[in-house]
Amino acid sequence: MIAPLIEIRDISVGFTGKSGATLPVLRNIDLTVKAGESIGIVGESGSGKSTLALAAMGYLKRGLRLLEGSVAFQGQDMFARTRTELEKIRGGELALIPQNSGQSLTPTLRIGAQLIEALRLHSDVPQSEFSAKAIELLGQVRLPDPAAIMTRFPHELSGGQQQRAAIAMALAGEPTALLLDEPTTGLDVTTQAHILELLRDIARDRDMAMVYVSHDLGAIARVCDRVVVMYAGEVVLDGSTRQVLKAPVHPYARGLLASIPRLSDPRLPVALDGRPPAPGGAGQGCSFVDRCALAQDQCRSRRPVLELLPSGESVRCFRHEHAEELSLTGSGAISAKLDSDAVPALRLDDVAIRYNRPRLFDKLLGRDRASVATVDGIEITVAKGETLGLVGESGSGKSTILKAVAGLLPPSGGRITVAGGEALAPEVEQRSPDHLRRIQLIFQNPDDSLNPRQTIAQILEQPLKLYFGLSGDALHKRSAEILERVRLGAHYLDRLPSQLSGGEKQRVAIARAFAADPDLVLCDEVTSALDVSVQAAVLDLLNDLKSTQGTTYVFVSHDLAVVRALSDRVAVLYQGRLCELGPSAEVYATPSHPYTDVLLGAVLEPDPDTAPTLSADDVVELSPPARGCPFQRRCPRKIGSICDTDAPPWRYRADGHGIRCHHTIEDLEAVQREDVAERCA
Structure with a gap:
């Protein structure tokens, strides 16, 4: 049997409260990650997801300490290694993409200098090829005009562009294992979908392991083989992505799925009632008992163990057989219709x-240095x-x-x-x-x-x-x-x-x-x-x-x-220009502009059987063209030279839904109906 790349055994992490008592943040966690395996860790804020991911690197935030258990990477205890040994591993064999790109980007250094430093410290790339490799990495994460991005400081990039630069830095060392803490939080839908495809391809080609911490179950569904659900510092469900997202057997996991807004459903999602217990406040029973619709007396007096089911899932629940009685969808009411005569x-x-x-x-001096708006x-x-x-x-x-x-x-x-x-x-x-x-x-x-x-x-x-x-x-x-x-x-x-x-x-x-x-x-x-x-x-x-x-x-x-x-x-x-404006129900039901259709096609659903619609030829741009339609270079419906030379007019329907395009709304809707029919056939 091949040894796990990352092996976490019975780990508990906590801190000392004001009263002097030890308060646990993680409680008796077991987790193994094999080479080439992608594991998603999900749960509410404060459930311990990020703490667990950082512990896999041998790191704990200030104030936290290891109470018991062990963490091994490639068979070596991470908490027993020296600082020098850890510095050689982190950023190279074991890389982290943090949620906040500001934690990994130095504000006083240009993006190119930071990427080159990562290549120098953690890769075998020859020095003469540093710049070319850095530009290649920035292109892989879909940053427009990578050579220009190399010369910019972090504050000159948008939040999503900063996050992509941080992802490029993490990939520079060609890691054996990649820890991702909400890595696509600041990314738009098309970039997120392409980045996730890139990560899947890299993980497959390099046999790279991934531990993906995220609130986005759509992203988890796209890249992960297995999902671990955490609540109040415990693992409450561990199973294949299909099992956990299609038919979860823990009430908490079903509540999470019901809280997700769906592209196909205009209603507000329904949040779980209550809040998770504070560290040390879970009591002797099930930590989820106060929020669970299936709770009984035994749930308050006894802590359930993580039980291995015949299906291969592990669940911490006395009443998991009844979980299917709980809905997987929300039914929230939306606000009243807007008054069209409102001030x-x-x-x-x-x-x-x-x-x-x-x-x-x-x-x-009379110089005109005005840039494109x-x-x-x-x-x-x-x-x-x-x-x-x-x-x-x-x-x-x-x-x-x-x-x-x-x-x-x-x-x-x-x-x-x-x-x-x-x-x-x-x-x-x-x-x-x-x-x-x-x-x-x-x-x-x-x-x-x-x-x-x-x-x-x-x-x-x-x-x-x-x-x-x-x-x-x-x-x-x-x-x-x-x-x-x-x-x-x-x-x-x-x-x-x-x-x-x-x-x-x-x-x-x-x-x-x-x-x-x-x-x-x-x-x-x-x-x-x-x-x-x-x-x-x-x-x-x-x-x-x-x-x-x-x-x-x-x-x-x-x-x-x-x-x-x-x-x-x-x-x-698109590129600072309006291309579609209208009532939400109409825009989502009949996205008339080709760009809106591209955006909606890239949305990730929390379903492993649903894939986004992406074009391999689609490329991002740093700035709009000097004339013509702003979307001309990427438009799958481009008519011809008129799109290159003439600004498109606004076209409106009676309900106020308008697009800025050389096509009529009716023509675009007819083409989209043909595309749908072709895909269904």
Whole structure:
């Protein structure tokens, strides 16, 4: 029998609480990973997924310690190795792709220099070939114009582009085992699908093992052979991907699947009730008992063991035979239909945004250094109480538009107004306190907005003091109430951001935005770091606030199923240009623009039998062409020279659904019907 590449035996990890008691984060975990095997680890934030993956590298976060058990890589104990030995292994034979690309990219070094350093330390590539190999790696992860990307600093890339650069760095050392901690969180649907195909091919060709930690069960379904479900630091289900995702035999796994928004279902998903127990708070019985619809008395008094079933699965549940009684789909209600006569809450008139502006010296000499606009010609009106979804690939200008509305990036042209026709000052420093309160931005990466030196209480108290003058008991009570709304308890108030998981930090960022009681909330990938159950709860919260308080949202997300569940209308962006705009139901049912069809075809479903529709010839671009249709180089429906030379016109239907294309909507829909019929045949 071939020895496992990674072997984790009865490992328990914990920390010392304020009372002096040892509180477990991982409890008696057994896991083996063979060469060439791909294992997915899923579960809610705080379940111990990332801690387990990092432990496989012989690493524990500050404050944690190994309580018992062992971790071996290639037969050698990782916790017995010296720091020098570990440095040789990490990044080479054993590589990690972290959830936050900022943890692996040095902000003061260009991308090319960082890739070359990884090649020098962890590969056998000759020095003379470093640059060519680095460009090849950047091309593999679908970064546009890799040679240009080599010269850029991390802050000059979008979040998704930074993540792809981090993936390229991890692959530079040609690892034997690759640990992936939410590696595709910041990627758009087409890039994610292509990256996952790349990882599958590399794993097969190199016989590379992968341990894939993710909230995205669609990604897990695409790349993993086996799935391990974790809850409260324990393994509760371990089986083949097909068994776990098609017919899970643990109530918790079924609850996770019911929490996932589906592209084929416009309803909001239903979140699991309650929260996981805090470390050390699971009690003597089943850790899931307080949230389980199948719980009985024995579940409270005895801890179930991990039982091996005849099917080959391992399950920790006394009543797993009854799990099929629980639904695998959600049935959440969506908010009431939007009033077509609602007052505009936000209006963008011919907005253009450029990152590169002419310098003073060039202006004095009369030089024209104006670059192609990153975003151009944006005409959008958002009604009060409406949710507008902005979708498109990484670098399409979605976050750029949000930053302009928030005053963080002044437009180079056009006008932005809010309710009542009030023009917004271009820069945040020029805006009134009322405008600052009414417009709140939630960032994609919570580390960009949470002060690491402040407690959660201090972070939430800032807007409450500034805008409402709260103090004392009223301030503490309101802070606790806000945390409860995002499914975090008052016991989080004394913690620092570094003591929270990625999903927990994002919930704090959301809570702080709503503490200001805003009229307009700009959501930049706010659910990308959340597990599916918390994501469902946050979507329900956003929907409830829209219904009860008339909150307006501009919602940016790469997850097109999430956008469908929450949005009234969808705007599709390509290279900073609008190409489709219309009611969500219509855009998803009949995606008229060829680019929208490409996006929807790349969506990953949590079903191992469903594959995305991808084109091997599809390539990404760094900037739009100087004239003609922005999508001309990638369009599978290109007519001819008119697409190269003439800007496409807007074409509308009676319901307001419009596309910007030289084809008519009717012609495109007819072609799509023929494609569907051909695939079915």
